[in-house]
Amino acid sequence: MVSIHQIQAALATIAAALDDATDADPVFLATADKADVLARLEQITARVAELRLRVIASAQDVAEEVSARDVAAWLVAQHRVESPAAHATLRLARELEGRPVVRAGLARGAFSLEHARVILRGLDDLPDDLPAEVLARAEVTLCDLASEHRPKDLRRLASHLLEVVAPEVAEAAEAAAIRRLEETANAKACLSITDQGDGTTRIHGIVPETVGHRLRTYLQAYTQPRVAALEADGRVPPRSRLLAHAFAQLLENTDPTRLPAHGGDATTVVVTMTLDQLRAGLGVAWLEDGTPISTGETRRLACTAGIIPAVLGGNSEPLDLGRTRRLFTPSQRKALALRDKHCRAEGCAVPTTWCDAHHDQPWSHGGHTDLAHGSLLCGHHHRRAHDPTYQTTRLPDGRYRFRRKARALVRASP
Template sequence: MSTAAVIPGPGAPGGGLAALLADLNERLDLLVGEVARPTSVSLGDVTHLERTIRRLEGIKLALIAKADRQDTHKRTGDSGTSSWLNGATRSGGGAAARQVDLAKALDETLPRTKEALGLGEVSTEAASVINSTMRKLPESLTDVERDSIETTLVRDAKTLDPARLRKQARLALAAAEKSAEEVAAHQEAELVDEETRAYQQAHLTLHNRGDGTTQGRFTVPTGVAETLRKVLHSMTAPRRDHYKSEGNTTAEGNTIAEDRGRGDGAGGRSSVDGAGRGAAFGLDGRGDESSDGLAGANTSRNSDWDRLDWAQKRGRAFVDLLEHLDTERLHGKVAATVVVTLSLEQALGAARAAELSELTGVAAGPSVGAANTDTGHQHSTATARRLACNAGILPVVLGGASLPLDVGRQDRFFTEAQRVALAAIYDECAAANCDRPYSWSELHHEDPWATGGRTDLDRAVPLCGYHHRLIHDSRVPHRITSGDAGRKTVLFGARC
């Protein structure tokens, strides 16, 4: 006599969904065993698993929406679906509320996003971005226009990570065939609203722990945090001086002078001026801070630098930053500068841009919208103009006379002017899928200097230290492609 597994029907005790989930868990046990076997892993394996996880998350959200429609929480005495879900998942009240919110939106107003999530084509993070974007759209849009926008967002979500999707989503009105001015105005309004709320939420707490240390927590607008992050990166990033005229790294990425490992934030360099205030991090303005008399200035303080993790290194750098708040003296002028890129119309404002347009006969573009930074953060035009009131204006003129962008063969190293210009194009390492910030990059010669390559802007490829070493490894194949605005992408290994 043979036996066969029978899945109980919906009406049977423990049947229906419970039985299917039990069967799924048994199959997951098999999957765990398969992963434990000594077999090779392919990119396709991870991609397939990610798609499956997304589908399961879609099913979970559909189940949550169903529970909300049925007021399931009342059976257990919970105050609402979020409380009920938190009790079931222990995910935390905030996380549970966000899941319920997304579940209801997918069920009621986002059919295309729900379908894509159910197929595993988009992630829940991307679905949340789409949900937030759709809620902020003008009420005057028609159903057809809203559908067109959602369709476009879902398409973008299939190829963009959530951070890039969020930026692209600020231009959502373009999918409804709105004018450039309307799209820019909507983008500006979103950014201003976000910045206003961020400023209102800013806070700082400091607690003296009584052992010589103080613990603190802070919340600040992201644009400000990115400025701090970039300064700390510039003080701790290894091998980042290669673009200086007196740099220590060759154009091919080979380090000439090794970091001394003291953790002062300038590749291990430090000097102390007569007043005892810091010319730390090489801030004495002499350009060459390799004096033997100063070599051991901070050795006792940072002799353990090589054993620190990055959080500890940045903590040390933060201490030094607070002790030397004069950022004009930070080592590496460009590395500690946040580059904000605006169009001429954004910089001038609508009225002056219109006057210039009348004089030149060239149509003026939108005077508001996002102002991009080399950290990847976007400011509203209003904030960018405010920041410009207290900062110098450095024009990014590609090929213009004001900046020596094409230095030909006479210089082996890329200049700071070229690095600033490239910040208008890149906010991350040019390697595919690498999110290390541009401010931490090294400029690679697409045509090697040793074989006659020129130190020209259009031949510069910003790469983080890891990918710069990798591109010079003859064992690893790579391919460089060019996209919009001359932005280059480097593909390695199987990707190329």
């Protein structure tokens, strides 16, 4: 009688049991039984994963049999496994060979395969010069924590592992680890700004975590999490769009006089248009690189952004180079906030900290930067105030009312 290996016998039993359950409908399980089955399936999944990794770690001879580089290459060729996944699995199998406590916990189903990955990463991140007994204690500690925490939480706990297993060296090791992390983050930092050719620009980047946190904090000062301006269909804009608009507001409110000199002069954005276009609100204006923007957008930017509008006469001679003194001062903004309390649009309660200072009378038509001619509007309603497709009405109590114009009226309006 030919004997078979224990692993082969176990797999045959598993396969037969699964065959028996192929047509079984779980809908007939009681609620408590479903919960028990799900828990046991999680445990069995982890145990089978450990068995697979154990076999993979010892299967170099399988690869050599067909002249494959390693068992990962064999899996790709013979079982159509994706190459990155196959090689990642092989690395994990080899790492588990040197971590008997982790392997044993996975084999018992005490935690998932993802937990095991987190544990291995946490152990790899420990200093190389730790005593063997400290490393052994760290492995046991993480395996115990894995049975009580999600992988995400376990990852956070692993970053403070030394404080538990070796507090005497934790502070120095943590400082060194943070320095390495910062150096790596700075080396990975990159940013690209690409015009898409459709009026949009794609910004993609990787920055150090501290930079990302600072940017997120700044943008949150401009977003409106509680009183978000609704879209045309009545829905609250997605968070990603709120952040994009907040980024635009951040740039508009950046003081260009405090930026480094650029080309021998203070960093500025120059917008060019003719005087007739500026007054009539028709046509387009141009940025320095030739990018076109509407005159309505130019007027809106002039309320808050430190731009220089280069207004040209009939022969393209400069008639007026505006100054950023047209912007409301911090003291004026405080006075407007005390007076207005919130956005002055009808029915809008966005707080003043999220509002722009708006010129009631456009500066292109002789408007003044003073309290009598200024109001606070949230970003959404500030855009409406400079949108030619909307009719703006000043109510007796000082609030603004915005209504979309009829199409015929929009075409005829100056």
